[in-house]
Amino acid sequence: MSKYFAESELIINEDGSVFHLHLKPEHLADKVILVGDPGRVALVASHFDSIEDEVENREFKTVTGTYNGKRITVQSTGIGCDNIDIVLNELDALANIDFKTRTENPEHRELTIVRIGTCGGLQPNTPIGTYVASVKSIGFDGLLNFYAGRNEACDLDFEKEFKKQVSWNPQIGNPYVSVADKELVDRIAGDDMVRGVTIACGGFFGPQGRELRLPLADPNLNQKIENFEYQNLRICNFEMESSAVAGLAKLMGHKATTVCMVIANRLAGEANSSYKNTIDGLIEKVLVRI
Ligand code: R1P
Ligand code: URA
Known part of the structure; x- marks a missing residue:
């Protein structure tokens, strides 16, 4: 007997749409493109050949349409991995749960999910615009620590080595x-993007080593992060959602990755706050390659 998802666990609105996203399964x-900024949804959708529908609730804005004949949903998530928990669970429910019987569909439906974001660059090869x-x-x-499959879905060797190299403080x-x-x-990055490790933080300031008026618990953490190297990989950037996107997608049986444009170069102390036009180049690459 398949599990029944009670009304409190999977909240469905009166019109048959899922609680936060206000989307219906159809x-x-x-193919799903996630963006943090709700304003970026219109930028992605401006490339579509046709638009089927647009839905909006809170920071969650959605447009489904076609690009060169490919059906794509673009969805904003707002800021932070707490929102990714909501977005990934509700998208997965739309794909894999029958909203009438409140049970899992017999056939698994796999989504292809690419997050297009902005980030801070941490290496000499990640200047603004990378x-x-x-x-x-x-x-x-x-x-991901709240989900049972966490250890199987994650790279435990990498985690151990990271903690060792940066003398990780378990209080954090x-x-x-x-x-x-x-x-x-491989498909999305092609040969014109820098591939590397991203740190997804639960904040923009202290968790990314930005010190304004509040001193940091470990003022040397960013230096250790910049020096870290393992399996020929360096840590290239900070943002706030990629870990939850990749981790939850893997647990749910979907394909996912994140690509970001660098808007702040932490080494040089430089930022570009008017990046909204230049991110269009990254959007075009993802639309072609997804
Ligand atoms: C912080 O300014 C926000 O920008 C980055 C971070 O991950 C965080 O969400 O991504 P987006 O530009 O996609 O929102
Ligand atoms: N987004 C982040 O999370 N960090 C940055 O430095 C820039 C964009």
Whole structure:
């Protein structure tokens, strides 16, 4: 007997749409582009040949349409991996749960998910404007630790080596290392993006080593992160969602990765706050390659 998902566990609105995203199962394409900024949804959708529907609730804006004949859903997540828990679970429910019987569909439906974000660059080869593809993501956010398959889904050797090289302070929490889908990374990154490890943080300031008026628990952590190297990989960038996207997608049986444009160069102390036009180049690459 398949498990019944009670009304409190999978909340469905009166119109048959899922609680936060306000989407119905028929609104969701197999190819999904996630963006943090709701304003970026219109930028992605401006490339579509046709638009089927647009839905909006809170920071979650969705457009489904076609690009060169490919059906794609573009979905905003807002900021942070707490929102990724909501978005990935609701997208997975739309794809794999029958909303009428509240049971899992007999056939698994796999989604291909690419997050297009902005990030801070941490290496000499990641100046402002660089596109970084996340091969692995170190989650400082803790989200995956709540799910049973965490150890099987994550790279435990990498986690151990990271903790060792940066003398990890366990008071900060337990970082996990999620791995993006290799075929998808190869396809999306091509040979014109920097591939590396991303750290996804539960904050923009202290967790990314930004010190304004509040001193940091470990003021040397960023230096150790920049020096870290393992399996020929360096940590290239900070953002706030990639670990949860890759980790939850893997647990749910979907393919996912994140690509970001660098808008702040932490080594040079430089930032570009008017990046909204230049991220279009990254959007076009993802639309062609997804
Ligand atoms: C912080 O400014 C936000 O920007 C980055 C971070 O991950 C965080 O969400 O991504 P987005 O530009 O996709 O929001
Ligand atoms: N997004 C982040 O999370 N960090 C940055 O430095 C820039 C964008």
